[in-house]
Amino acid sequence: MISIQGLNQFYGESHTLWDIDMQIPEGQCTVLMGRNGVGKTTLLQCIMGHQKVASGSIQLNPADKDLVKTSVEQRPRLGIGYVPQGRQIFPLLTVEENLQIGLPVLPRGQRRIPDYIFELFPVLADMMHRRGGDLSGGQQQQLAIGRALVVDPKLLILDEPTEGIQPNVVQEIGDIIRKLNREMGLTVLLVEQKLPFARKVGDRFCILDRGRKVAEGDMAGLDDTLIKQYLTV
Amino acid sequence: MRQLRSLGLLTLILLSSLTSLQAADSDPVLAEFEALLSSSAAPDRARAISLLADSMHPDTLSLLAELLEGQLYTFRGDSHLYRVPRHEEGRAAERLLDGETLTIERVRDFRRVAVNNAQRTQIRRVMALTGLNAESSAIRLQAVRQLMRDADSATIALIQDAYPTEENNRVRELMAVALAIHTLADSDNEVLQRDAIDTLSESLEPRARNSLAQFAQSTENPALQELSQRALTQIDHKVQFYKGLETLYFGISLGSVLVLAAIGLTITFGVMGVINMAHGELIMIGAYTTFVIQQLMPDHIGLSIFVAIPAAFVVSGLVGIAIERGVIRFLYGRPLETLLATFGISLVLQQAVRSIFSPLNRTVETPGWMSGMLEFNPVFAITLNRLYIILFCFLVFFALLLILKRTALGLQVRAVSQNRAMARAMGVRSERVDMLTFGLGSGVAGIAGVALSQITNVGPNLGQSYIIDSFMVVVFGGVGNLWGTLVAGMTLGIATKLVEPWTGAVLAKILVLVFIIFFIQKKPRGLFPQRGRAAED
Amino acid sequence: DTIKVGVLHSLSGTMAISETTLKDTMLMLIEEQNAKGGLLGKQLEAVVVDPASDWPLFAERARELLERDQVAAIFGTWTSVSRKSVLPVVEELNGLLFYPVQYEGEESSRNVIYTGAAPNQQAIPAVDYLMNELGIERWVLAGTDYVYPRTTNRILEAYLKQMGVAEDDIMINYTPFGHSDWQTIVSDIRRFGSAGKKTAVVSTINGDANVPFYRELGAQGVSAEDIPVIAFSVGEEELSGIDTAPLVGHLAAWNYFMSVDTEENDAFIEKWHDFIGDTNRVTNDPMEAHYIGFNLWVEAVNKAGTTDTEAVQEAIIGVTVPNLTGSYAALMPNHHITKPVLIGEIQADGQFEVVWQTPSTVVGDAWSDYLEGSKDIISDWRKPLLCGNYNVVTKTCSGQSYE
Amino acid sequence: MSQPSLLSEIKDKHHVFSFMQSQASPVLNVDKQILLYLEGLSVSFDGFKAINDLNLYIRDGELRCIIGPNGAGKTTMMDIITGKTKPDTGSAWFGQTINLLELDEPAIAQAGIGRKFQKPTVFESLSVYDNLVLAMPDERLVFSLLFARLKGEQRDRIDEVMTLIGLQDHSAMRAGSLSHGQKQWLEIGMLLMQKPRLLLVDEPVAGMTHQEMDRTAELLVSLSGSHSVVVVEHDMDFVRQLAGKERTVTVLHQGSVLAEGSMDQVQNNQKVIEVYLGESQ
């Protein structure tokens, strides 16, 4: 689905991502892992176009489009949904409006919020007319996921989506990601710190360390040595 | 059957329908009229008017009208009088005596026959005499009023004659008042005087009150004195009431001007967060657009406003879009710096207008349908231009409300201003949204300029005089809240007008500012604050 | 080698509206003089600067003109405050300032030539006209809240009371600069005027506030026949920005109107139109004042044979030049000039029709005879008195004085 | 927040304006071994009851975990304790002497209550080091701030904390450039610098790896005893680690306490499983 080649990124003078090569195979769930501050969020932001890329390319498969040269607002139209770290809810829009924001990228006639979002997160239905910023942290996280699903994505990018969410909902999120992934062929790129969750939903993993990709493979291959080496402090 | 006492008048009216039949070549009246009118001494010109009025000349009314309108000119070449409908190079001038026409070569060769106030009053009086029998009740009313100005027994007699057959109530009432004033002053008959006081006590005409006051002073009859005193208090109460009503209207009208001036800013500043110091200049551009439109269609001033509104919207909107594309888009995320750049833009726009249109104020005419007053009674009338501006203000307000609430643009612009990056990630074309929104706010400012051009200067300083008030209104109402802007503008308008009679305009303005300062202490986020967790820090 | 002439008028900011025209007038006059061969055999050179309607900047620019450019004279300033700001500078550096605008008086400087009207050359005759010719008995004195209207109204108030007008028959009202909402005030005026006595408004409303004021008068149907308004700051140029149709018959008092029918005036207007390239442009009173001031200066320089300030100051008193209305302007020892006073009525085309004028010219009075503090003060810049504020009672000269 | 009217304050000649009031609060008194009393608290937003008759007592030196579904009111409870939100009814006391509802945010902080926010908030344009400097509790008065200098032991303390939170290499970096997890750590560091008597920690391990979680747990446990610590977290492993066998865990639901007890008790509470934990936990 996405193939990243030779990606380098800088914050001002500091070189944050180094020569990243990475594949996100279609229909699979890839989990991106690594310690705090290694560049996971930065990599996702590069894919989303929020960060300028110094060199390298990010090919989106079906259309063979180079995302580096595509504007941010094209991404939902290309079928990319995004759940950022820190929720990034529109605080003064109501829950309903937060969800509606993505509707115009859908073809006319399909512009309504799918019901399964409310089945997944019933709390959103209860709080339809409350300002997004008033929701509790976990409710906001649920809203953020719901909002990304509204655009009917082919590729879903999630940055620590379970942060601050109550355990039973975390399970459900895991289930739904798996379901979307397995049953509907949704491709998923997930950043996740919690190993059990990662193991549960992921098909593949990919580890970053200090801005470099250091390991990649099927989830089964994520062994203790790797964990010790790259995921513990 | 109306009795016409004045034979002259009858003839005049009869003959005036036959004007064109008269051969004009050797008309002695006209010749004398011309001679007297050409004199530079005002008394001569006054005599010319009386001459014409007494002459029963068929053209009397039209000539006097032309004189009043300033369409009679003396040509330096032959010292004759000419009719000049348009005093411009290349236009035609028609000699009064024989109808010969000339083409104007040098404007200064034709000097207008000027009339002064005394002569104007004289002409209007002549016209009023015929006006009493006019078809239109408005003209009859006007005529009675004119004749009341300094009524003598002859005019009173005319009114007396017309009174019984007058069908229109308002005219009748006014006539009754005129007659009562006369009675009160001239008659010694107590019964008649009582009736007159009665009539006058019902009237709000200033003349009625004055004559009552005078009568109460001068009469020796204590019963009548008391009666007239009572009548006076009755009138004064009513006057007081209408004065209150008037103040309220003034407040709303000032409020609507403030709202109009501020409402574009509610969008660019309130919703988008751009501190747009050039907002005033966008208003100014709207006003200048009105001026240009009127220049382009000088013969259709009445229509010009309807052309000017969309035109101003488009022109100011395009300028706004140019500002947004050229400057502001580089500054998103640095909201305070938009102040700096737009301050620069406002300087440039002001100077640009000075260069293009000169530093002088430009004339924007008030179309006929906007001038005049809606008169409820002699002490309470509302001016039409203000009334239309109030209506227009509400129209703009609700249109905007609809756009922001019912279209995708409204939602998207709020999303973009709250979190640009995320809005883009959700597919919002933020650049387009910014451009359109800024264009919308600017266009609305332009529309406000059309309205303001009807009540104030159209000059390079126009914008500066509204920018401070506009920011006050937006902030007082609560940034980003359209309703807040409406309520704030109206509140400040009414407050100013309530205080003004007590303190004078200067102190009123100071007090309103102090009020704003203290009000913000009580409600640190304006009348309609953004609420909730997110708004708190 | 040229003689430099400073032109100190705001070309930007709030006053540009009025002052830009005066800058152009000066350029025209200088160009014309140069065409005639210049002055003392030298060409004149205009030094134009922009004080930007910023009062301290006026002083700074004036200092530059005098110190750096060594100008022989400065023509400029409009508002009283800008003149007050420049005054210490021209006195210190001994320059010569020609001030072209009607003002409140109460000033006479050795270094300033006042070519605009003092209150007795405008306000008092105007009131006389209203009282005697129109029979006005009730008075509204409306002005912008600053020194010129305040002073003028104080003088008028004193004068009216002296003429037997009762306190109740005078209404005084002040508004801020640029006041734009006149509804209440116009309505008050209407009410004040409906008390049965003939009422008039004497307006010292300044600049930008006039347009909305007159518009409101028109909207509320206050006609000149009911309540005439006589203005001291509204001339042809101000009217050119107003729809005059509803204002026909309202009045203004000036020392010049564009409509005055004299050959000098026709020639001046023609020159102006040629210079500015627009036959629709109007002329006005302060332009005439500059015309007079410039000619006075030219005469005085010719008489003195030098542009040296001292010599010109001495030479200029008593110099007489024609004005544009058929009489003469003579510079009096108090540095004010003689002027005819004209009352005009507004016509539909934005011009004034002269309805009355003083039989002869009036001498400008620097120190009003109607104010307590100033009635004993006179000004005479001839030797031996050489004093702008000589108190005839205490027989002293205070303020600016030269040994 | 209703403030007494300005006029009445001015008229009251005994009124002491806040800017003139001495900033010290009454002395903390924990004779009864209870540090925090929350009784009968309720608060509603536009009719929605976020906190509903909540009662909670925290012992001096206790480490208390609070769990509960999203929107149960945990953060709102902390908002009330720290003065951000005023409750509609109820009382909140810090020890026996300090009525929290009468104090504003800075006074509460100075009385000894520190907080880590759910969403990490640091001073973005200050360096990591300066963030820690400002968190030190010593100087709060304007004039003493003007002349404040770092003492040797303060420097040592900062270095110590800096190492503890793993940001020693980033001390001069603008806090705004830190990654999400680094900000979390910095906020914990700031809390440590502040040395409050009561620590309110809202979701400290969100976004941390498992090992970091262990370290955080150790840290919090070591703080308890000398400090009281209230921790809100959704990560059950972490909570289990903190609560151990004997510490109390409180479950909030719909603004009031649903269950309270040891981790085992809570974990097996059917209602808690239903609304919060889910079946498989």
Next chain:
Amino acid sequence: MLLWNLIKQDRGGQILLALLALAIIIVPILNGLPSDHPLHIPTYMVAVMGKYLTLALLALSVDLVWGYLGILTLGHGAFFALGGYVMGMYLMRQIGDRGVYGHPELPDFMVFLNWDSLPWYWQGLDQFWFAAILIVLVPGLLAFIFGALAFRSRVSGVYLSIITQALTFALMLAFFRNEMGFGGNNGLTDFKDLLGFNLQARETRVGLFIASAIALALGYLLCRSVTQSRLGKVCVAVRDAESRSRFMGYRVENVKLWVFTLSAMIAGVAGALYVPQVGIINPNEFSPLNSIEIVVWVAVGGRATLYGAVAGAIFINYAKTWFTTELPDVWLFALGAIFILVTVLMPKGIVGLLRRKEGNA
């Protein structure tokens, strides 16, 4: 030593102070050269330069509250003008009986408005020491009262900006009124001497220039010592996350109040030095647009750098002087263009060009 610590790591400040010291020495010398000497600085230029320095001091005071505390004040001109008015009143009193009406006590405008005695608030201002106290006290007190009200009610952001604007606007209208006893629109002018020195004299002008330079240097050091102290850090913390600093125990309103008051006092001193050099003070100094312009100087120079504010004020005012003389017809285009270009192309202002490398302020 303490001083050196303050500017040790402050290249901009070092340069600024060095330049000021240089100016104090060299300007009197150059001014003393014969007037045809190519290096001669005419006295009027000295006065103009002195004016720039006072405006720079004003900009400094705005940068302190806007740059470091995040209060976008759109009314700082009010404090400047108040300081100026106090100085103007002192100078008026110095005229004594040399006014045009020769009144021993009353200024001319009072005589001619028929005032018969000096209003109470004019009393004592014939004493320089008293005027000197009021120059800082009056602006300081107004700022303190205004700040105490506003900060305590937690008015912030644009709401605060707009009420500062309302404050200066209201003061402007009030000072326009003749009844206020400050000379109305004409303001105070025609000053004669200061502390017995003739204001027109060359030496006095040079002296005022030196005084302005010293005031600017001291003002800079004062502001620098505030921003470098921990209080300065707290200011930045408040600017970035006001409520977070409250939860850390800082009384945000007090921090704001004192810094705001200090800044108003500095502005008052600037105004007091400005008035004798330009020779007039008038209500226009209260005009809201003037205050906005000050903010613009700071932004052009570079916000939150102090010396940037100084550079911006001098640069823009010099440009204004130059433009209004050399390009009187189109100068607003040029000035407007500078504002736009600086904002768009130089987000850190003109000093941003000089210190690309430095990470944070």
